[in-house]
Amino acid sequence: MAVPEVSHLGWGHWYTLRELEDATNGFADENVIGEGGYGIVYRGIFEDNHMVAVKNLLNNKGQAEKEFKVEVEAIGRVRHKNLVRLLGYCAEGAHRMLVYEYVDNGNLEQWLHGDVGPTSPLTWEIRMNIILGTAKGLTYLHEGLEPKVVHRDIKSSNILLDKQWNSKVSDFGLAKLLGSERSYVTTRVMGTFGYVAPEYASTGMLNERSDVYSFGILIMEIISGRNPVDYSRPQGEVNLVEWLKAMVTNRTAEGVLDPKLPEKPSSRALKRALLVALRCVDPNAQKRPKMGHVVHMLEADEFPFRDVSLHSFLPLINLASWMSIS
Structure with missing residues (x-):
C-alpha cells in the first residue's frame, strides 16, 4: 500500500x-x-x-x-x-x-434503543460512566482548546462505545470554532430534532451552551431509555423533557428509569443525575452550567445544593425536600 x-x-x-x-x-x-x-x-x-x-x-x-x-x-x-x-x-x-x-462496539443509540433483549447490558454504573466520559470530552472541546469547538450535534448515535463501554464523542463534521473574542457564532441551524437548544433553533445563535442543552437531553435519554421525541407514546409523554419534568414534579422520579435496567440505582444516585440533566436543559442558556462544572457535579460526593436554582422551571417542587436524603 x-x-x-x-x-x-x-x-x-x-x-x-x-x-x-x-x-x-x-x-x-x-x-x-x-x-x-x-x-x-x-x-x-x-x-x-x-x-x-x-x-x-x-x-x-x-x-x-x-x-x-x-x-x-x-x-x-x-x-x-x-x-x-x-x-x-x-x-x-x-x-x-x-x-x-474505528471504534469497535457500535454507538449508544443502538444499545439504548436497539433490540438488546429484555435486560440491557448497560448497567447504571456503565450509563453513568458513559455520561461522565462524554462530559469530559465536551469539557475538553469547550474549555481545553483555543479556538473552542462547539460540537453542534450531541446525540446518542454520535456517542461511540468501545468494548469496555468507554464513550467517545464522534462526528465533528458539524463542529464550529468559536474564538475567545466571540460569545457566539450565527450559523444555519443544524443538529437533530429533539436535541437542539431552543434559543439556537429560534435564532441560529450558537455557543457552547447549546451543546450543554443537548447533553442534558442525552442524560435523560440514558436514564430513561426513551427517545427525545417519541410520537408513539401518549400525548403527555411524547416530549422527553416535559414528561421527565412532570414525573419529577409529581415526585415519581423512579418512574423515569429505563425498564431494561438490570438493577435500580440508589435514590441518591438517581436524583444526582436528574439534577444535572435538569440544570443542563434550563430554558435560560445563561443559567446552564459549563461542561467543566457538569463534570464536577457528576463527580462530587455531595449534592451541589448551594448554587442550584431549578425553581425557575420546576416551580412546583420544593427542591430541597425532593433532593434531601433520609
Whole structure:
C-alpha cells in the first residue's frame, strides 16, 4: 500500500480518493456503518488490516476548500480519550471525506434503543460512566482548546462505545470554532430534532451552551431509555423533557428509569443525575452550567445544593425536600 501523503497541515494524512475507494470496496453498501443528514460513514480496511471509519460528507460542493481545511485542522489536533480521533481527510474535486479511528462496539443509540433483549447490558454504573466520559470530552472541546469547538450535534448515535463501554464523542463534521473574542457564532441551524437548544433553533445563535442543552437531553435519554421525541407514546409523554419534568414534579422520579435496567440505582444516585440533566436543559442558556462544572457535579460526593436554582422551571417542587436524603 502506498503510504498516504502527509498533509501540509502539520498533522494526519491527506488520503487520496483511490485509497479510500480501495479501503471501502468502492464505498460498498455492506460497509455502511452509519448514515445521517451530513454524510454516510463506511468501514474501511487498508492493506495492512488497519481499520478506519470513513465519513463521506454530503452536500459539500458549497463548502469552500479553505474553510473545510481550517476546521479539519483544528479538529485534527484534538487528542482526548473521550473523543474519536480524526486521522486525516480527503479533498479531491467535489469530494470531502473525513477518516476517523474505528471504534469497535457500535454507538449508544443502538444499545439504548436497539433490540438488546429484555435486560440491557448497560448497567447504571456503565450509563453513568458513559455520561461522565462524554462530559469530559465536551469539557475538553469547550474549555481545553483555543479556538473552542462547539460540537453542534450531541446525540446518542454520535456517542461511540468501545468494548469496555468507554464513550467517545464522534462526528465533528458539524463542529464550529468559536474564538475567545466571540460569545457566539450565527450559523444555519443544524443538529437533530429533539436535541437542539431552543434559543439556537429560534435564532441560529450558537455557543457552547447549546451543546450543554443537548447533553442534558442525552442524560435523560440514558436514564430513561426513551427517545427525545417519541410520537408513539401518549400525548403527555411524547416530549422527553416535559414528561421527565412532570414525573419529577409529581415526585415519581423512579418512574423515569429505563425498564431494561438490570438493577435500580440508589435514590441518591438517581436524583444526582436528574439534577444535572435538569440544570443542563434550563430554558435560560445563561443559567446552564459549563461542561467543566457538569463534570464536577457528576463527580462530587455531595449534592451541589448551594448554587442550584431549578425553581425557575420546576416551580412546583420544593427542591430541597425532593433532593434531601433520609
